[in-house]
Amino acid sequence: MDSSATTLLLSPPLSLSTHKDNGGLLFNPSSLQQQQHIPGEFIWPQGDRIHTLEELNEPLVDLEGFLHGNEAATMHAAKLVRDACQGHGFFQVANHGIDAGLIRSARRQIDAFFKLPHTQKLRARRRPGSMWGFAGAHADRFSSNLPWKETLSFGYHENGSQRIVVDYFTSVLGEEFEQTGLVYQQYCDAMKELSLVIMELLAISLGVERLHFKKFFHDSSSIMRCNYYPPCQEPTLTLGTGPHCDPTSLTILHQDEVGGLQVFSNNKWYSIRPRPDAFVINIGDTFMALSNGRYKSCLHRAVVNRHRERISLAFFLCPKEDKVVSPPQDLVGRDGPRKYPDFTWSSLLEFTQNHYRADIRTLQSFTKWLLSPTT
Numbered sequence: 001m002d003s004s005a006t007t008l009l010l011s012p013p014l015s016l017s018t019h020k021d022n023g024g025l026l027f028n029p030s031s032l033q034q035q036q037h038i039p040g041e042f043i044w045p046q047g048d049r050i051h052t053l054e055e056l057n058e059p060l061v062d063l064e065g066f067l068h069g070n071e072a073a074t075m076h077a078a079k080l081v082r083d084a085c086q087g088h089g090f091f092q093v094a095n096h097g098i099d100a101g102l103i104r105s106a107r108r109q110i111d112a113f114f115k116l117p118h119t120q121k122l123r124a125r126r127r128p129g130s131m132w133g134f135a136g137a138h139a140d141r142f143s144s145n146l147p148w149k150e151t152l153s154f155g156y157h158e159n160g161s162q163r164i165v166v167d168y169f170t171s172v173l174g175e176e177f178e179q180t181g182l183v184y185q186q187y188c189d190a191m192k193e194l195s196l197v198i199m200e201l202l203a204i205s206l207g208v209e210r211l212h213f214k215k216f217f218h219d220s221s222s223i224m225r226c227n228y229y230p231p232c233q234e235p236t237l238t239l240g241t242g243p244h245c246d247p248t249s250l251t252i253l254h255q256d257e258v259g260g261l262q263v264f265s266n267n268k269w270y271s272i273r274p275r276p277d278a279f280v281i282n283i284g285d286t287f288m289a290l291s292n293g294r295y296k297s298c299l300h301r302a303v304v305n306r307h308r309e310r311i312s313l314a315f316f317l318c319p320k321e322d323k324v325v326s327p328p329q330d331l332v333g334r335d336g337p338r339k340y341p342d343f344t345w346s347s348l349l350e351f352t353q354n355h356y357r358a359d360i361r362t363l364q365s366f367t368k369w370l371l372s373p374t375t
């Protein structure tokens with residue numbers, strides 16, 4: 001928790017259309033948008049301001065051949081993935097096998113959720129100490145550089161019952177949300193399956209035992225995050241999601257036709273072309289450690305615009321909490337010394353939730369924190 005957040009909570013500025021609720025400041029875009037200027041808490045430093053950008057030339061990796069066991073296509077896909085992951089860490093995947101109807105249903109359900117009256121969304125609000133639930137601009141966590149977005153986050157792991165997501169929606173929002181839960185249970189099941197396909201491709205591209213990462217993530221404990229970015233009257237002064245590297249292992253992002261995802265590479269920001277029928281894939285900090293630093297977890301952000309709302313669906317693959325994150329032996333043998341200490345995902349997650357706002361230096365800061373005598 002940002003220490004100065006307490007100050008904000010004690011005397012919220014009048015400009016923020018909010019009211020305190022169990023220590024959380026609430027961000028209601030529909031009323032904020034009526035104001036001529038956005039509140040100061042949403043204004044980011046000059047250096048983070050957005051400009052018109054060229055597109056990143058990240059590869060579009062066709063998975064069809066790989067999924068059908070075509071060796072030549074597999075090698076080609078692995079090379080595209082290797083080149084991307086040794087550079088900016090981003091690529092897109094086509095012919096991924098995820099049903100287009102499921103993606104449409106997921107969009108329909110989440111569009112309906114974010115259009116609910118604010119009071120109804122607040123029934124799902126994130127409680128202090130939990131990562132799950134609805135949040136508005138993270139205004140209950142931070143007091144400056146607030147992102148212009150609402151989020152809905154929930155956990156996904158295989159607990160045998162295959163109802164972890166359905167039960168979340170019905171228990172928190174009520175039985176009328178069972179359909180939303182069923183759609184997102186299916187969506188997360190599909191995302192998990194795709195993430196294991198990509199883990200096999202990553203192993204091939206790294207030249208390690210083909211099933212190594214697939215086995216490592218078999219019993220994962222992942223995060224589903226739905227991002228809603230309302231239109232903003234001063235889009236160049238704020239950001240939808242601030243510059244960061246994902247602390248997680250692999251991100252599978254559905255980006256809609258509006259676009260807004262940007263990646264920092266070769267000292268410049270590049271936009272990622274919206275391809276609603278593809279998924280954007282990026283390496284996170286935890287996989288950078290698993291590859292002993294060979295694959296890069298890179299800086300990215302999301303911008304907003306004046307006229308169109310934007311939705312993105314981010315599935316963050318994470319290892320089971322207590323599994324030790326350590327690169328495969330043959331990688332370390334080839335690459336020389338270990339770049340990062342062993343750690344568990346639960347410790348890195350706790351660091352980002354209670355001690356450090358994820359940015360470009362999360363993994364380095366975490367390593368120092370982990371190894372410092374006071375921890």
Ligand SMILES: C=C1C[C@]23C[C@H]1CC[C@H]2[C@]1(C)CCC[C@@](C)(C(=O)O)[C@H]1[C@@H]3C(=O)O
Binds near residue numbers: 242316349357
């Ligand atoms: C482990 C996580 C923390 C965040 C959600 C997942 C992966 C990405 C992280 C995040 C999006 C990075 C930017 C800052 C953040 C606070 C946000 O804008 O939402 C991060 C997420 C979080 O801490 O909730």
Ligand SMILES: O=C(O)CCC(=O)C(=O)O
Binds near residue numbers: 227246255261302314
């Ligand atoms: O909304 C986007 O395009 C990116 C969001 C993101 O990077 C994240 O949630 O980690």
Ligand SMILES: [Fe+2]
Binds near residue numbers: 244245246251300
């Ligand atoms: Fe991200």
